[in-house]
Amino acid sequence: MPETTFSKQDIRRYLIHHYGLDGLDAYGEGKSGILSYIKQVTSLQQDPLNIVGTNIDIILASRFSNYAPGMLNELLYQDEVLIEGFDKEACLFLRDEWGKFAFSREKRGEGNLKSLSQRDQKRALDCLDDVTDILQNSSVPISPQDLHLGKLADSSWGSSNLGNAVLYHLWCQGKVVIAERQERRKLYKHFEKAKGLANLPTFELETDFIDWFIYRRLSGLGVYWLKSGAGWLSRYTKERKAVIERFVAQGKVVKITVTDMKDALYLTTDNYQRLLAVKDKPINTEQVRFIAPLDNVIWDRKFVKEIFDFEYIWEVYKPEKLRQYGYYVLPILLGDKFIARFEPDRDKTRQDTLQISKIWFESEGDKTPEIEDMIATEVQCYNSLLPRK
DSSP states (O other): OOOOEEOHHHHHHHHHHHTTOSSTTTTOSHHHHHHHHHHHHOEEEOOOOOSSSOHHHHHHHTTOTTOOHHHHHIIIIISOOEEEEEESEEEEEEGGGGGGGHHHHHHHHHHHHHHHHHTTOGGGGGGHHHHHHHHHHOSSOBOHHHHOOOBOOOOSSSOOBHHHHHHHHHHHHTSEEEEEEETTEEEEEEGGGSTTGGGSOOOSSHHHHHHHHHHHHHHHHSSEESSOOTTTTTTTHHHHHHHHHHHHHHTSEEEEEETTOSSOEEEEHHHHHHHHHHTTSOOOOSOEEEOOTTOGGGSSHHHHHHHHOOOOOOOTTSOGGGOSSOSSOEEEEETTEEEEEEEEOOOTTOOSSOOEEEEEESSGGGOOHHHHHHHHHHHHHHHHHSOOO
């Protein structure tokens, strides 16, 4: 009989392997390694905050020995093998998958219509056709500032720049793509001007898209439960259980149980074989890793608490007086255990190096000279990859 009961340690070891945290360059070096990693986890979540590097910079710096942000820009805007779009929030993923997200973009566009209405910014809709014509006839990418459209009603969320609201809505619909970034400034071009996008395959039936989406998300998560959580992001809640159960019956997905855990877990057949292959292998405990706040491995905080016994809340949106730790706190991973968390230095002089402002160890047993040396070494490695500007 196939093995279907595992320990939490088995699952931790597998997840560390799946997410490329059991050794630097586990998926290869440089741009080819980054591509291999993104193929495995399917997408990386974006966030505009840049305290010690962006969320994706921190993700990749913790896995690749020679990572530099320029590599990502090349993969996105020069090599054009990655693209920005909505998957689990705003993400980047393989460009070849863009066509398959057509149904998702349709829903995203509908959702943004409601947002514009709630913000009293529906005037942006009057400009869609004119801006589309500008982009179709432009030989260079266009930024919101290039449009000179003026201002919208102020909102506590989202931009009041009319050009930005128009281009963002067109992006949600898939009519434009991000062609370049200059710091935080986005430049757009019409999707028909983007290499090969108009010819990418799409799904005719939404049910086929849902099957693809659920299988792809489960594959990227490595192993996960059925109940709603940040991994699923409330997507296709009604369909999810029936689809996964059908996949189990078809032999595409394996259902497993975990000792001392109420909920069953699921993983694709390929990932199940990887679980069997790595669960008994020793974990590398010679290097700590700084984990980004929106790293895939900690997307679902409840799942992380269940499997790793580690509670993490990103407090960046909390008022200062309500924070338990700090504004932009990063977990520290050693082997398959989260041993600490720290707040990076946010000195207003913007020094050129990462410094640890505060650190909180999970237990006194984790606060050893050896571990403190490992953390200091990781700070040095990080600064060699992502010097602050």
